[in-house]
Amino acid sequence: MSKLTIQDLDLKGKRVFLRVDFNVPFKDGVVTDDTRIRETLPTLRLAMEKGGRLVLASHLGRPKGGPEAKYSLQPVAKKLQEMLAKSIALPMIAWGRMRKRKARP
Numbered sequence: 001m002s003k004l005t006i007q008d009l010d011l012k013g014k015r016v017f018l019r020v021d022f023n024v025p026f027k028d029g030v031v032t033d034d035t036r037i038r039e040t041l042p043t044l045r046l047a048m049e050k051g052g053r054l055v056l057a058s059h060l061g062r063p064k065g066g067p068e069a070k071y072s073l074q075p076v077a078k079k080l081q082e083m084l085a086k087s088i089a090l091p092m093i094a095w096g097r098m099r100k101r102k103a104r105p
Contacts, residue, residue, distance in 0.1 A: 019056075
């Protein structure tokens, strides 16, 4: 049985959820090694060329007890925006926390 790849999928007008490994090093708010970001670009570009609307999921570090500014993906989003020459929207709240808020009566 052959596996489907992103090349086999019709993505036009569909939201595409991708888990990416953007756990990259940075210093003073600037990414110092963008290798992991660069490695995702062919897949991201292909999904966009096929008409997909991307939703990317990643994490940075291991915060204890809640969100910490030093683990923000903002520097990664900025670098990705430069590399793709596209606007990147970054939610300001963790999705898990937002889901809990919506689930409350």
